[in-house]
Structures are given as C-alpha cells and as structure tokens.
Amino acid sequence: MxxxxxxxxxxxxxxxxxxxxxxxxxxxxxxxxxxxxxxxxxxxxxxxxxxxxxxxxxxxxxxxxxxxxxxxxxxxxxxxxxxxxxxxxxxxxxxxxxxxxxxxxxxxxxxxxxxxxxxxxxxxRLDHGEPRHATSGALSAMPPEPPADAVTVDGSPLASVINLSGAIALAYDADSAPFVRGEVGEPVLRLWAKPHDVEPDAFFALLAGDISAPVVMNLGLFGWAPTLQLTTYVRRMPAPGWLRVQASSSEVGAGWFEEDHQIIDSTGALVAQSRQLALIPDDTAAATGGKQ
CATH class of the missing domain: 3.10.129.10 (Hotdog Thioesterase)
Incomplete structure (x- = not known):
C-alpha cells in the first residue's frame, strides 16, 4: 500500500x-x-x-x-x-x-x-499547551469522526480525480458539498481526513492544508484550478484520529480566488492553517482534474 x-x-x-x-x-x-x-x-x-x-x-x-x-x-x-x-x-x-x-x-x-x-x-518548535485565546465555529461543531451520511471519496466518482484517496481517507460533510448533488452553494467545504495506515503527524497536518477539492466547485466551476502560491502554517502536533478541515473563500473573482484551510484534530485543537491563490478553472482545463 x-x-x-x-x-x-x-x-x-x-x-x-x-x-x-x-x-x-x-x-x-x-x-x-x-x-x-x-x-x-x-x-x-x-x-x-x-x-x-x-x-x-x-x-x-x-x-x-x-x-x-x-x-x-x-x-x-x-x-x-x-x-x-x-x-x-x-x-x-x-x-x-x-x-x-x-x-x-x-x-x-x-x-x-x-x-x-x-x-x-x-x-x-511547535506550539503546545492551552491557547490563550481561541474561537469556535462550524468546524468545531463537526463530530470528531465522519457520520454515516458523510460523502466518502474512496469508491465515489471523486476518486477518479482525487487519487490521494489511495493513501488518505477523505470524507466530505454532505451539507457543505452541494456540488456532489449537482447543486450550488457557498464556496465552503468541510471534510475529515486521516492517513490509511498511520496516525497523523506534523507533516500530515501540513498536507491537510491543501487537502480539499477546490471550493469553487460549489459554485459550479469544475476543472483544474492551478495554484500560484500556497502558504501553510503548522501550529501543533495533531492528536491521533481524524483531522477536521474547513476550506473557504471570501471572494471568488473573475480570474482568481483565494482559498483558506483551517484544520483541527480529534481533540478540537488547531493544528494547521493555510491560504492559497489559485486560478478559476476554465473549460480548456476541465478534463485535467483538480488543484495542482
């Protein structure tokens, strides 16, 4: 494997x-x-x-x-x-x-x-101990593990593009992924991720900073969304279990969009954050898959 x-x-x-x-x-x-x-x-x-x-x-x-x-x-x-x-x-x-x-x-x-x-x-050195201040939101409200109605990538049509499912278990929160039902919604996706064979570490937390499908898929924009620049911060060593990820965009422009990832572990601790600038998919690239 x-x-x-x-x-x-x-x-x-x-x-x-x-x-x-x-x-x-x-x-x-x-x-x-x-x-x-x-x-x-x-x-x-x-x-x-x-x-x-x-x-x-x-x-x-x-x-x-x-x-x-x-x-x-x-x-x-x-x-x-x-x-x-x-x-x-x-x-x-x-x-x-x-x-x-x-x-x-x-x-x-x-x-x-x-x-x-x-x-x-x-x-x-990674941060440790209790934070002096932290905010909570929809990501913290997600259960620590995917529920029965989560949309798993492995075995779904998404697996034909998201080849990472061969090494990583990925499951999307159904409510945040209307694109899988042929619908549109806000450019926000929430999901669970963990390696198949090991517990997550700091390097996997880094990988989780680019783990989501492009959030513009919720707007009906499919295809290759090439990343120009990606910056990721690893804050803490994750606890064993699933990581919970939220990917979102505050503005989807005519040519570019930014995408932010926030990642918490099974205890609810913030373990990583990222921001990237990517190109809107176009019809000529639609056959090539997801993000670079």
Missing part, C-alpha cells in the same frame, strides 16, 4: 551537496496526484521533509545537530512554477539561516531541466 510516509523516502544525491546544501531524489507515486499532476500539498510535504533532513545533516557539529533536532517546519511558503508529473524529481535544500530557535531553509523541486517548485521553509 502506498503511504504518506513514502513522501519522506529521499535518496541522497551527493553530487549536488555543499557545506549548507543537500540534494535528494524521490520517486512520486501516481497516488499523490490530482488528475495527472502531483498534488500541491504533497510537494510542500516533500519540501518540508528535505528541509528538515538537510538542516540536521549540514549541522557543523554534534552539538549543532542536537540544537536543531526538535525543529520542524512551522511555516512553508511555496510558488508553483510548473506542475511535476508523478515520476522522479530532484529536491535541493539550502540553509539560509541557522539558529537554535528558528532556522530558514530554501527548497527547490526540479524535474528534467526545469525548477518547478520553490519553497521557503521556517523551522521552529
């Missing part, structure tokens, strides 16, 4: 290494695609794994490696210059700032002769 843990299977490529730089190769399974192209959140996760590993491998000494051992990607900002195919990619990770509390990494993903993805990754 293909697993989200496969996204950490980076093979060293010493030919591209330097004092503050590491190069890796990884084969991306077709499971990690939306339509024919690699999913944007998957590319962030691969970049995050490369940043984490390279920061530790390039530490100047054992003390330096110990100092950054508990730093994880808490913020990643990604520009999508192109859409990789599910095949081998080259991942280059460069240290931009090395610190005991915060480090910053620069990561590129290339395929063939083209750099297709560029990310800036901030490494720090």
């Amino acid at each position: 293909t697993s989200v843990t496969d996204l950490a299977d980076l093979r060293p490529d010493p030919a591209g290494d330097g004092p503050d730089r590491r190069t890796y190769r990884i084969d991306i399974s077709p499971v990690f695609t939306i339509g024919p192209k690699v999913h944007g959140g998957v590319l962030q996760v691969i970049s995050a794994h490369a940043a984490t590993r390279a920061l530790r491998e390039t530490a100047p000494d054992a003390d330096g490696a110990d100092a950054v051992a508990d730093l994880v990607p808490v913020a990643i900002s990604t520009e999508y210059l192109g859409a990789p195919d599910p095949a081998e990619v080259i991942v280059r990770a460069q240290v931009r700032k090395r610190g005991r509390r915060i480090s910053v990494m620069d990561v590129e993903i290339a395929q063939g002769s083209r750099t297709l993805v560029h990310s800036s990754v901030s490494m720090a």
Whole structure:
C-alpha cells in the first residue's frame, strides 16, 4: 500500500551537496496526484521533509545537530512554477539561516531541466499547551469522526480525480458539498481526513492544508484550478484520529480566488492553517482534474 510516509523516502544525491546544501531524489507515486499532476500539498510535504533532513545533516557539529533536532517546519511558503508529473524529481535544500530557535531553509523541486517548485521553509518548535485565546465555529461543531451520511471519496466518482484517496481517507460533510448533488452553494467545504495506515503527524497536518477539492466547485466551476502560491502554517502536533478541515473563500473573482484551510484534530485543537491563490478553472482545463 502506498503511504504518506513514502513522501519522506529521499535518496541522497551527493553530487549536488555543499557545506549548507543537500540534494535528494524521490520517486512520486501516481497516488499523490490530482488528475495527472502531483498534488500541491504533497510537494510542500516533500519540501518540508528535505528541509528538515538537510538542516540536521549540514549541522557543523554534534552539538549543532542536537540544537536543531526538535525543529520542524512551522511555516512553508511555496510558488508553483510548473506542475511535476508523478515520476522522479530532484529536491535541493539550502540553509539560509541557522539558529537554535528558528532556522530558514530554501527548497527547490526540479524535474528534467526545469525548477518547478520553490519553497521557503521556517523551522521552529511547535506550539503546545492551552491557547490563550481561541474561537469556535462550524468546524468545531463537526463530530470528531465522519457520520454515516458523510460523502466518502474512496469508491465515489471523486476518486477518479482525487487519487490521494489511495493513501488518505477523505470524507466530505454532505451539507457543505452541494456540488456532489449537482447543486450550488457557498464556496465552503468541510471534510475529515486521516492517513490509511498511520496516525497523523506534523507533516500530515501540513498536507491537510491543501487537502480539499477546490471550493469553487460549489459554485459550479469544475476543472483544474492551478495554484500560484500556497502558504501553510503548522501550529501543533495533531492528536491521533481524524483531522477536521474547513476550506473557504471570501471572494471568488473573475480570474482568481483565494482559498483558506483551517484544520483541527480529534481533540478540537488547531493544528494547521493555510491560504492559497489559485486560478478559476476554465473549460480548456476541465478534463485535467483538480488543484495542482
């Protein structure tokens, strides 16, 4: 079975290494695609794994490696210059700032002769304990697990486009997804997500920041909605169980829309947030699937 843990299977490529730089190769399974192209959140996760590993491998000494051992990607900002195919990619990770509390990494993903993805990754320690202030809403009101009437992706027509269902269990809140009934509604989707074979971790919380189908599907806009830029924040380590996700847009323009994700875990704790800018699907791209 293909697993989200496969996204950490980076093979060293010493030919591209330097004092503050590491190069890796990884084969991306077709499971990690939306339509024919690699999913944007998957590319962030691969970049995050490369940043984490390279920061530790390039530490100047054992003390330096110990100092950054508990730093994880808490913020990643990604520009999508192109859409990789599910095949081998080259991942280059460069240290931009090395610190005991915060480090910053620069990561590129290339395929063939083209750099297709560029990310800036901030490494720090995750938050912990009770928040000083938190708001509640429709996401907190969702049950911790999908109810019987949830729309599961696996085995539904959505699975023909959302190939991620081969590694991730996904179920949509039926009330928030009128598009599955051929109806229209607000550009808000709520869903549950968890890996098939492992409990969610910080990297899966990062992936959940791009897990929803495009919210514009609720407006009757179907097809490929290419992501220009995606920024994701990981706040806490998720508890075991399902993650609850809300994706929404405050304005859908003539050409662009923004989409926000908020992710809480089975205890109701906020574990991740994201915002992306994407293109409205057009008829010429309708056959190619969902978000990049």
